[in-house]
Amino acid sequence: MASWDDVRRLALELPETDEVAGREGHLSWRVKEKAFVWERPLRKSDLAALGEAAPDGPILGARVPDEGAKHALIADDPSVYFTTPHFDGYPAVLVQLDRIGTAELEEVVVEAWLARAPKRLAKAYRAEAMPQAGSGT
Template sequence: MPYRLTHYRRSMATWDDVRRIALALPEATERGSYDGLPAWRVRDKLFVWDRPLRPADRAALGDAAPDGPVLGARVPDLGAKEALLADAPEVYFTVPHLDGYPAVLVRLDRIGVGELTELITEAWYARAPKRLAATHRAGAR
């Protein structure tokens, strides 16, 4: 079954939503990334982060470069990445810097809070230790 998030049609997400959703997950912490921007980790493994576009990204994207806030999110594998990019190109995109890396970039002002919750939770599962993830999945049922 292809990796696919459920599309929600609710209000668009904000950084406050990202923070609230990420920190609600077990053992999630917020700590600035190497450039001081907000980033969320589980046992020191990055799962979502503020990822503004760099000049090289803007050059690669050209007119398709978004002006709004951009969230980076880990995904389980490259197949999941390709599925998200194909399913909702108005929300998800990538840049050459992320080629071969299981992560997507998200136009934060184009994703609903429900879909963002699903994305962040899946990013957490992709990075959480197996035992912690299994415990959380069992409690979510």
């Protein structure tokens, strides 16, 4: 399963990304100073809202394009993805890091980056990472 080292490696492979530590020492990875994935330990209010269903492993917060994408991820695999009332109305999902494989984590990190990167940067990344079939390149 995935680790913080995997998150760091995947995030920092993306263009114009940096890593910063917040006030409490929790790491976040940003593109152009906009966080796209971050360490998100559960808070007292999260634990109270989740009750017995609260996970106890490492939690990654990840931006998603919109609320629909968040709910689709949670519906697809609630053993990995979840949310708390704190994130109601906010395009982000919580990920149980010790329950996700590195290939799926890569998809989450890249999609989060694409959701936050400036349009020109995201377009250039897509063009390089996903060249058109039959383009002769």
